[in-house]
Amino acid sequence: MSILLMAPALLLLLAVFLWPIVHYAWLSLQAQSVFTGLKPVPVGLANWERLLGDGRFWQDAVQTLRFALVSVGLELLLGLAIALLLHQSWRGRGLVRSLTLLPWALPTTVMALGWRWILNDPNGPINGFLELLGLPSLPFLASTQLAWLAVVLADTWKTTPFVALLLLAGMQMIPADLYEAFALEGGRPMQGLLRITLPLLRPYIFIALVFRLAQALGVFDLVTVLTGGGPASSTESLALYAYLNAMRFLDFGYSATLMLGTFVLLLAAALALVLAQRWRRASA
Amino acid sequence: MKGTIAPGPGPTQNTGLRLAQLSRRIGGRMVLAGIDLAVKPGECVALLGPSGCGKSTILRLIAGLDSPDGGSILLAGRDITALAPGRREVAMVFQSYALYPHLSVERNLSLGMELRGVSRQRRQQEADRVLDMLQLGNFRDRKPSELSGGQRQRVALARALLRRPQVFLLDEPMSNLDAQLREELRPQLREILCAGEAPVVYVTHDQQEAMGVADRIGVLQGGILQQCGTPQELYNSPANVVVASFIGRPQINLLELGDGSLVGIRPEHLHPVKEGGLPVRVLNREWHGANQQLTVSSRHGQLRWTTGAAQPINDQLRLGWQAEHEHRFDQATGQRRNA
Amino acid sequence: MSSQPCHRSGSRLRISLVILLLLWSLAPMLWQLYSSLRTPESLLAGLAGLGGGWTLINYTAVLQANPPFWRYLLNSSVVGALSTLLTLALAIPCAYSLSRRGGLLKVVVGGGLLAAAVFPYVLLFLALLQVARQLGLANNLLALCLPYAGLSLPLAVLLLQAAFADMPVELEENAILERFTLWQRLRWILLPLMAPSVVSTGLLVFLFSWNEFPIALTWLSRSELQTLAPAMARIAGSSVFTVPFGPFAAATVLGSLPLLALLLIFQRQIVAGLTQGAIKG
Numbered sequence: 022m023s024i025l026l027m028a029p030a031l032l033l034l035l036a037v038f039l040w041p042i043v044h045y046a047w048l049s050l051q052a053q054s055v056f057t058g059l060k061p062v063p064v065g066l067a068n069w070e071r072l073l074g075d076g077r078f079w080q081d082a083v084q085t086l087r088f089a090l091v092s093v094g095l096e097l098l099l100g101l102a103i104a105l106l107l108h109q110s111w112r113g114r115g116l117v118r119s120l121t122l123l124p125w126a127l128p129t130t131v132m133a134l135g136w137r138w139i140l141n142d143p144n145g146p147i148n149g150f151l152e153l154l155g156l157p158s159l160p161f162l163a164s165t166q167l168a169w170l171a172v173v174l175a176d177t178w179k180t181t182p183f184v185a186l187l188l189l190a191g192m193q194m195i196p197a198d199l200y201e202a203f204a205l206e207g208g209r210p211m212q213g214l215l216r217i218t219l220p221l222l223r224p225y226i227f228i229a230l231v232f233r234l235a236q237a238l239g240v241f242d243l244v245t246v247l248t249g250g251g252p253a254s255s256t257e258s259l260a261l262y263a264y265l266n267a268m269r270f271l272d273f274g275y276s277a278t279l280m281l282g283t284f285v286l287l288l289a290a291a292l293a294l295v296l297a298q299r300w301r302r303a304s305a
Numbered sequence: 306m307k308g309t310i311a312p313g314p315g316p317t318q319n320t321g322l323r324l325a326q327l328s329r330r331i332g333g334r335m336v337l338a339g340i341d342l343a344v345k346p347g348e349c350v351a352l353l354g355p356s357g358c359g360k361s362t363i364l365r366l367i368a369g370l371d372s373p374d375g376g377s378i379l380l381a382g383r384d385i386t387a388l389a390p391g392r393r394e395v396a397m398v399f400q401s402y403a404l405y406p407h408l409s410v411e412r413n414l415s416l417g418m419e420l421r422g423v424s425r426q427r428r429q430q431e432a433d434r435v436l437d438m439l440q441l442g443n444f445r446d447r448k449p450s451e452l453s454g455g456q457r458q459r460v461a462l463a464r465a466l467l468r469r470p471q472v473f474l475l476d477e478p479m480s481n482l483d484a485q486l487r488e489e490l491r492p493q494l495r496e497i498l499c500a501g502e503a504p505v506v507y508v509t510h511d512q513q514e515a516m517g518v519a520d521r522i523g524v525l526q527g528g529i530l531q532q533c534g535t536p537q538e539l540y541n542s543p544a545n546v547v548v549a550s551f552i553g554r555p556q557i558n559l560l561e562l563g564d565g566s567l568v569g570i571r572p573e574h575l576h577p578v579k580e581g582g583l584p585v586r587v588l589n590r591e592w593h594g595a596n597q598q599l600t601v602s603s604r605h606g607q608l609r610w611t612t613g614a615a616q617p618i619n620d621q622l623r624l625g626w627q628a629e630h631e632h633r634f635d636q637a638t639g640q641r642r643n644a
Numbered sequence: 645m646s647s648q649p650c651h652r653s654g655s656r657l658r659i660s661l662v663i664l665l666l667l668w669s670l671a672p673m674l675w676q677l678y679s680s681l682r683t684p685e686s687l688l689a690g691l692a693g694l695g696g697g698w699t700l701i702n703y704t705a706v707l708q709a710n711p712p713f714w715r716y717l718l719n720s721s722v723v724g725a726l727s728t729l730l731t732l733a734l735a736i737p738c739a740y741s742l743s744r745r746g747g748l749l750k751v752v753v754g755g756g757l758l759a760a761a762v763f764p765y766v767l768l769f770l771a772l773l774q775v776a777r778q779l780g781l782a783n784n785l786l787a788l789c790l791p792y793a794g795l796s797l798p799l800a801v802l803l804l805q806a807a808f809a810d811m812p813v814e815l816e817e818n819a820i821l822e823r824f825t826l827w828q829r830l831r832w833i834l835l836p837l838m839a840p841s842v843v844s845t846g847l848l849v850f851l852f853s854w855n856e857f858p859i860a861l862t863w864l865s866r867s868e869l870q871t872l873a874p875a876m877a878r879i880a881g882s883s884v885f886t887v888p889f890g891p892f893a894a895a896t897v898l899g900s901l902p903l904l905a906l907l908l909i910f911q912r913q914i915v916a917g918l919t920q921g922a923i924k925g
Contacts, residue, residue, distance in 0.1 A: 037794030041771030239764020
């Protein structure tokens, strides 16, 4: 009977999550593009060979990884700081907490449009501010070196509140008497942070890390609207590249291969994380 | 096998509750090992025993919230062993009372009726009947969180009484109340429970409660019903060491005679004798107003003694007892030996 | 944490940090609001043009475009509401069932749900698109709620399962003895007591569907059917103004308002939902 209750949900889940992976596996072994009249034609491992030699794919992988690591790292640091600030109780804390959630609640594509204006060279407010300081304006979205930083900024702004809330939840599980006992033994607040808070937050930090890393490696919305992958594909993410292959180049077989390839890289990253966690725990 | 009707030793009763060879194994442990119990209509049987002895399991099996591994349950002539819990017409008062926290007292009572299609007029009548019976009239619009522990218990009772069930089950209903409240409520509870026509099974670990509320007491230990009888029977003729030790406070004294038998003597049955008897020395005294509970040392080890007379410590004296107060048990099996 | 030895400088530090935090969180939005009310010339003039130049033409441009902006908000609301209802309808029985059993199935399903919740779903878009085209579900606003519900199920089931597990067992057992059917137990006892969790979960699902981009982008090609997220991308890619940022800002403001309102009204529930998700995760 209880299986019956779970069945509809499980069916939908299988259809939405499992079937696409299976379908991709099949599709990656086909060529389905304009050249085949949009019909699938089995080509064995040709798509995979192409993937391995595809410079753009590997370049995008590096870019995506770089973006993910920097972005998530920043979010953890900022999130921790914000969580510390919100952890103590003071008047108006509830309202401030809700207001800090605003960036997270807004749709990515909506704010991305806003960021295009804020980062605009030379009329956006950031460059206006630099101008005030007598510094030259920076072509955030037009420079291949700076554009990915712009993406990092927009992403950090949006998702830090989520990380902060997660860490805050973790902090609130720590019993207050731990700090009191520590203070009685002469410990200073800064030490309390290092010795008590951080170690006890480790599981929450890990969860935030895994969650955010997975999401960041699949970044798509932000890059599509903010930079379109440019300039010169410098901010192109793996997901965007796969999307372009499907929707613009109409090369479905290769697109499926790219997505599976990204999935494999994701699994590798997850595995690396889990192993690092185990190794760390073993050596602790 | 579930649901087999074991042939009972006597004629099946037309009404009342009958458990036959009920057994239940949980996680490799034999929680119940063949329980036989019959409860007449209007009779209240208390299941008494330490925690983990399986008494709550019996309640859950009767209610249908758990399924036995063997044996059968007959209620009002029907075999309900395989019947769904909702159709057994069983009402239960849980240890936590399980009142619906978001509903008022009146709604707690009437929701079940409403969902069964009872008319509004009838619902009102029935709710008023039990609210009056338990003097809860003034609380009908309150939520459970606005009630005291004793009041919540009464609401739980009211809800169970309302359904005019075939059997009434209570799982340690007093354990959440303080000692004084328990004493006050005991006689009231007995009156309510014994006034009905349904058999009542009452689970508790408190022997005073069992003795005060029940017509008969079943002592459970190790998944076995050690003895089932009136409080007097259990007190005067315990069937084995387990029952003798559980009934009566302070606990009975057990003396080894060295010939494979044990002699049981209750602390209140010891009295000083001029000659003969057992030489003892008083070690310790607890003063309890009407009497004192003393610990004495003897050649049989430390014994308990209850007496009304003032008794200084460190006294040395001789204690004896009357033959009719003596209980003899086999040391190996613990069973009673009749002389 | 232990109190600062010098209380006044501590709280002054805190106030400045809080202000910094609020600036960081709100400045970009406030800038959009400001820009949306400025003429193109004043936007280009930088700080020098601060005096005059207030206007509503950006809003009229956006609201009178074809299709008008409020259309996207309507579409997103419809899809959001439907997705939320569908997700809850599927997740509640599943979460109930999961919370009441133990053993291997629970571990396997639970683990699978966790993995699915973390997975970047954008990678699934191609397969889902091909299914949509095959079944003729493309450009069908209502059909969008199917993949949305599927993608929201992992988180919803995990959150609701935890909520069910928090319900005292005896409450439900008593209802069973009173002959309540499963549906009656859910409707009258369990769900009312779980209402905060249900609301939080529903809100998170609703937010997800407003935010969702790749699937809406590929499934909806007709502009009047588009939800807010892909519509913004379209607006970004086209503009009749030489300086498009005024209308961009107006679009950003209008697009943010509904969710802003939702956040402010339901702040407690949304925070509770996220926090619960964190703890149970």
